[in-house]
Amino acid sequence: xxxxxxxxxxxxxxxxxxxxxxxxxxxxxxxxxxxxxxxxxxxxxxxxxxxxxxxxxxxxxxxxxxxxxxxxxxxxxxxxxxxxxxxxxxxxxxxxxxxxxxxxxxxxxxxxxxxxxxxxxxxxxxxxxxxxxxxxxxxxxxxxxxxxxxxxxxxxxxxxxxxxxxxxxxxxxxxxxxxxxxxxxxxxxxxxxxx
Numbered sequence: 001x002x003x004x005x006x007x008x009x010x011x012x013x014x015x016x017x018x019x020x021x022x023x024x025x026x027x028x029x030x031x032x033x034x035x036x037x038x039x040x041x042x043x044x045x046x047x048x049x050x051x052x053x054x055x056x057x058x059x060x061x062x063x064x065x066x067x068x069x070x071x072x073x074x075x076x077x078x079x080x081x082x083x084x085x086x087x088x089x090x091x092x093x094x095x096x097x098x099x100x101x102x103x104x105x106x107x108x109x110x111x112x113x114x115x116x117x118x119x120x121x122x123x124x125x126x127x128x129x130x131x132x133x134x135x136x137x138x139x140x141x142x143x144x145x146x147x148x149x150x151x152x153x154x155x156x157x158x159x160x161x162x163x164x165x166x167x168x169x170x171x172x173x174x175x176x177x178x179x180x181x182x183x184x185x186x187x188x189x190x191x192x193x194x195x
Contacts, residue, residue: 011070012048012049012066012067012070013027013030013031013048014027015066015069015070016052016058016066019066019069021058021062021066022052022057022058026052026055026057027048029055030048030051030052030055030057031048033046033051034046034048034051049063049066049067067085071087071088072085072086072087072088073085073086073088073106074086074106074107075095075104075105075106075107075120076104076105076106076107077097077099077100077102077104077105078102078105079097079100079102080097080099080100080102082097082099083107084097084104084119084120086104086120089122091124091125091126091169092122092123092124092125092169093123093124093125094122094123095120095121095122095123096120096121096122096123097120097121098119098120098121098167101121104120119167120167120168121167122167122168122169122170123169124169126169128164128169129164131149132147132149132164135147135148135149135164136164143163143174143176145165145166145167146163146164146165146166146172146174147163147164147166148161148162148163148174149161149162149163149164149171150162152173156178157177157178158175158176158177158178159175159176159178160173160174160175160176161173161174161175161176162174
């Protein structure tokens with residue numbers, strides 16, 4: 001499971017504060033609880049909505065409503081029994097579970113706002129762009145769930161590519177960190193790299 005960043009949680013929290021659903025003090029209390037879990041090195045950090053419900057500041061229905069204001073929805077995989085926060089997109093005809101590839105559905109009731117998985121697969125109504133299809137034919141351009149399209153930036157630490165994310169069905173910027181080459185290793189150009 002990927003860890004949610006405090007910035008993402010803060011944005012959700014500020015939405016709740018702006019809508020007078022929680023106080024600044026309740027938000028700070030729950031953010032501090034997340035920081036404490038992180039300091040302990042635990043892999044699963046409870047979501048802000050989960051903490052607010054557990055502490056009695058919000059109802060599960062209020063969390064669902066606030067997520068919809070962020071154009072997010074809670075979907076459920078009936079096979080794996082996981083829930084995910086999913087951004088709503090007009091081009092998506094189906095959202096699939098990353099674990100079993102089954103179709104995610106809207107839960108009948110928001111009985112449990114715990115989100116236990118962040119990764120999803122979007123099935124778009126739109127065809128994959130032709131430049132992605134073409135680039136995918138070259139094995140060196142395929143990198144996990146990404147297809148590298150073109151380089152858009154380079155620096156001392158790595159290279160940034162415009163890439164296609166096959167799970168999200170959209171273009172992304174993907175930074176790949178340069179590995180440190182062993183001393184005297186030859187590069188693709190045949191010139192010895194002594195850096």
